[in-house]
Amino acid sequence: MPIIHVEMYAGRTADQKRALVKALTDAFVTTAGGSPQSVQVVLRDVEKSDWATGGMLGSDKT
Amino acid sequence: MPIIHVEMYAGRTADQKRALVKALTDAFVTTAGGSPQSVQVVLRDVEKSDWATGGMLGSDKT
Amino acid sequence: MPIIHVEMYAGRTADQKRALVKALTDAFVTTAGGSPQSVQVVLRDVEKSDWATGGMLGSDKT
Amino acid sequence: MPIIHVEMYAGRTADQKRALVKALTDAFVTTAGGSPQSVQVVLRDVEKSDWATGGMLGSDKT
Amino acid sequence: MPIIHVEMYAGRTADQKRALVKALTDAFVTTAGGSPQSVQVVLRDVEKSDWATGGMLGSDKT
Amino acid sequence: MPIIHVEMYAGRTADQKRALVKALTDAFVTTAGGSPQSVQVVLRDVEKSDWATGGMLGSDKT
Numbered sequence: 001m002p003i004i005h006v007e008m009y010a011g012r013t014a015d016q017k018r019a020l021v022k023a024l025t026d027a028f029v030t031t032a033g034g035s036p037q038s039v040q041v042v043l044r045d046v047e048k049s050d051w052a053t054g055g056m057l058g059s060d061k062t
Numbered sequence: 063m064p065i066i067h068v069e070m071y072a073g074r075t076a077d078q079k080r081a082l083v084k085a086l087t088d089a090f091v092t093t094a095g096g097s098p099q100s101v102q103v104v105l106r107d108v109e110k111s112d113w114a115t116g117g118m119l120g121s122d123k124t
Numbered sequence: 125m126p127i128i129h130v131e132m133y134a135g136r137t138a139d140q141k142r143a144l145v146k147a148l149t150d151a152f153v154t155t156a157g158g159s160p161q162s163v164q165v166v167l168r169d170v171e172k173s174d175w176a177t178g179g180m181l182g183s184d185k186t
Numbered sequence: 187m188p189i190i191h192v193e194m195y196a197g198r199t200a201d202q203k204r205a206l207v208k209a210l211t212d213a214f215v216t217t218a219g220g221s222p223q224s225v226q227v228v229l230r231d232v233e234k235s236d237w238a239t240g241g242m243l244g245s246d247k248t
Numbered sequence: 249m250p251i252i253h254v255e256m257y258a259g260r261t262a263d264q265k266r267a268l269v270k271a272l273t274d275a276f277v278t279t280a281g282g283s284p285q286s287v288q289v290v291l292r293d294v295e296k297s298d299w300a301t302g303g304m305l306g307s308d309k310t
Numbered sequence: 311m312p313i314i315h316v317e318m319y320a321g322r323t324a325d326q327k328r329a330l331v332k333a334l335t336d337a338f339v340t341t342a343g344g345s346p347q348s349v350q351v352v353l354r355d356v357e358k359s360d361w362a363t364g365g366m367l368g369s370d371k372t
Contacts, residue, residue, distance in 0.1 A: 026117065039116065
């Protein structure tokens with residue numbers, strides 16, 4: 001039932017995503033309980049041109 | 063004013079999305095009240111390579 | 125697998141929420157496919173003091 | 187630490203997004219406090235074919 | 249139509265929220281266009297015990 | 311910069327949340343890279359009366 005949403009810069013490989021969802025699911029089950037099968041993880045790649053910190057887009061930082 | 067967000071696997075046709083937003087809006091108004099015009103529905107297609115259950119990406123399931 | 129998030133003004137009764145999640149799930153399955161058991165609906169009650177349209181909080185409208 | 191998510195119709199230029207994230211960050215800091223550097227803004231472009239009001243997709247409105 | 253979600257530490261006063269939603273709405277309209285009436289802002293207060301950076305809850309920081 | 315949102319049934323203790331955010335942050339950094347300090351985790355407790363699977367609220371399941 002738990003739902004984990006991840007927003008991160010685009011660019012991770014398929015293998016990194018594969019390892020990420022596995023590790024997040026394990027992290028949840030180990031610390032908060034429940035079964036792995038009940039955990040959903042939804043990833044969202046965000047372009048640097050759509051993400052700002054300090055009022056400046058990531059795509060404008062050097 | 064109500065906002066309904068839907069995350070689902072990519073692949074629905076335009077006609078399915080058209081029917082979906084209509085049906086969700088009707089479902090809300092009929093059961094929770096308000097006017098259809100106040101209801102917003104925002105869809106998000108998620109690739110199977112970005113969605114995991116049980117720690118495994120949908121794209122890795124057979 | 126589909127996830128439906130609903131944000132609405134607080135104040136619906138338990139019976140309205142019960143009917144709402146049933147109706148939304150049926151609406152999804154009928155138009156977009158899948159099994160009811162795969163559909164998750166997560167409700168969030170929002171106070172009028174936390175929701176604005178036109179730059180004005182709902183709690184400030186008469 | 188504050189996180190601001192914006193969903194809007196696709197089509198804004200890079201310059202509009204640049205100005206938008208700056209203006210939102212300033213708006214937050216001026217009224218709610220904190221430092222600009224702590225504010226994150228994440229934009230999401232939504233196609234008209236994924237956004238409905240009144241049960242009708244934006245792409246079906248004339 | 250634009251939807252702005254804000255997550256921030258709990259503790260802002262009603263007046264701060266009132267000013268915040270007004271300022272965010274103005275910021276959006278001025279830079280990205282549209283009418284103020286079309287802009288929705290939804291606030292969410294998050295307790296320090298539900299927000300972590302660097303793997304440490306805000307409630308554990310001194 | 312990465313943002314991790316977790317929705318789960320209410321009821322975890324402070325110690326479980328403390329361990330959860332630490333484990334999720336480590337899981338992210340180990341598999342997807344970046345520094346722990348850049349990772350934010352936001353938890354949301356959801357009551358069983360606000361969460362449905364198969365069209366039935368968690369609070370109605372026995």
